[in-house]
Amino acid sequence: MYLADLMEKSEAGQFIVLAYLQQHSTSNLKAVISETEFSKATLTKYISLINDKTIEEKVDLTIHLQDETLSLSIGSDTKGRDIRRLFLGNAVKYQILNYLLYHQQFLAHQLAQELMISEATLGRHISGLNQILSEFDISIQNGRLKGPEHQIRYFYFCLFRKVWSSQDWEKELQKPERRQEVAVLEELCGAQLSQGQRLDLALWAHITQQRLRVNACQFQNIEQKMQGYFENIFYQRLHRRTSDFFAGQHITLSQEDGEMMIFFSFLLSHRILPLHTMEYILGFGGEIASLITQLIQEMRGQDLLGDYIEDQVTYELSQLCARVFLFKGYILQDKYKHDLELRHPYLWSEYDYRQVADTIFSKLPIFQQGTSLDKKVLWEWLQLMEYIAENDGQVIKIGMDLTDSFIVVSRMTAILRRYLEYNRFITIESYDLTRNYDLIITNNPIHQTQQVPIYYLKNDLDLEDLAQIRHMIFH
Secondary structure, eight states: OOOGGOOOHHHHHHHHHHHHHHHSSSHHHHHHHHHHOOOHHHHHHHHHHHHHHHHHHTTOOEEETTTTEEEEEOOTTTOOOHHHHHHHHHHHHHHHHHHHHHHHOOOOOHHHHHHTHHHHHHHHHHHHHHHHHHTTTOEEEEEEESOOOOHHHHHHHHEEEEEEEEHHHHHHHTTTHHHHHHHHHHHHTSSSOOHHHHHHHHHHHHHHHHHTOOHHHHHHHHHHHGGTTTHHHHHHHHHHTHHHTTTOOOOOHHHHHHHHHOOOHHHHHHHOHHHHHHHHTTTTTTTTHHHHHHHHHHHHHTTTTOSSOOOOHHHHHHHHHHHHHHHHOOOOOOTTTTTTTTTSSSTTOOOOHHHHHHHHHTOOGGGSSSSSHHHHHHHHHHHHHHHHSSSTOOEEEEEEEOOOOOHHHHHHHHHHHHHTTTOTTTTEEEEEEEEEEEEEEOOOOOOOOSSSSSOOOSSSOOHHHHHHHHHHHHH
C-alpha cells in the first residue's frame, strides 16, 4: 500500500504532485500532467492548495510555477514527516486507525459523531480501510482490529515511523521505562544502540504499550513462525528480563511467551540488534538462518558473491530474510520513491542488477508475497548490490586454467593464495568457460580471445610469476 491510500482524494492528489516534484525538483508542466494524469486546471488547483497549506502550517515549502516550469523549494529544516502529516492530519482513514490504537475499540455512532461524519460515511471508510489492511492480514471488524498481533503492531510501526514528529519521539524517549528498555537491551547485547535504533525501539514499545490493553491478542501465528527460537540462548536471556521490558504493565503468564516472541521478532528484523548479537543468534540455526544460506547460494550462483562475504553484507541479508519470514506488507511512502521501473536506485552504477534479482527471487517464493514489502525488500537488496560494487567488497576473481593434474592445480592455488596474503576480496578457482573472471592464469599454449587479462605460465609457479601476477591485480 501507499501512504496516499489513507488520504482524502484531494490531499492524495496533492501528495502525488509533491512526491513527483521531490524526485524531479524542476519539471515541465506537461511532463507532470502526463505523469499524474491530472488536468491542467486540477494540477494548478493542487499547487495552489499545497502552497496555502504550507503557509498556514508554517512549513517551509513552496512550489513555483513560471513559464510552464514547476520548481520545488524546501527549507533545510523541513522534515519529510512534517510534509506527510500535512496531508494525513484530516484524513478520516488515518483518524480511525489512530483512534483504534489508543481506544482499542469503537461504537460506530460514537466515532461517527467524534469525526463529524455520518455512520454511512464511516462504514465506507472502514470498507476502504479493510481493502488496504488486507495486505497486512488484518481488518476492522465490529469496531476492533482483528488479525495476528505482531502484524497489527508492525502495521502501526510502518505508519507512525513515517509520520511521528520530532516532539512525539522526544516525549517517548524521555519516559523512564523507555530509558530502562534501552539500558537492558544494551546490557544483553554488550553494545550501545545508535540513536536511530533507540528511536525505533521507543516507537515499537509505545505501540506495544497501547496494544497491551487489548484482551485476547492473537499470538498463534508468531509463535508458529518462531517455534525454533524458544530454545535460542539469546531469546532465553531476553525472556528472563520480561519484567524490565514491560515495566509497570501487567502481563499474564499465558501472554508472556507471545509478547516476548513479538518483541524478539521485531529485534531480529528491524536492524536493532548489533552485528555480533545477530551472528550469535543465527549461529544456533533456525528458519531465518536457513533462508540466508539459500539466498547466499543463489547470489553465488549468479556470481554476485565470492567466498568471503563482508560482515555488514551478511547482516543486511539477515535483515531482509527476517523481515519477509516474520512479517507481511509494507507502507510505501509514495509511488515514485521506490519506482524501479523508472530509474535505478543509484545512477552511478555501471551494472543493472534488476534482471538478476528477478532470477534470484523467483527461486525464493517467500520474497514474492504479492505485497508492497516485495518492492521495499528488492529496493534494499539493489542498494546492497550497489554497496558491494562501490566498496572494497568488489571481489577479484581469478580463474586457473591449467593442463596439470588436480594435485598440481591445488598446490599452485594454495601457493598463490598464501602469496596474496589470503586477501579476502580475491577468489581463486578452476577456470569455468561459463563464468566471468578478472584475470585468467593459464599454461595452455592457445587460449581463446578474451577481454580479460591473461597471464601465461612458463613453467611451474615461481617467484617471478607471483610478483607479476600481484602487479597485474593491484595496478
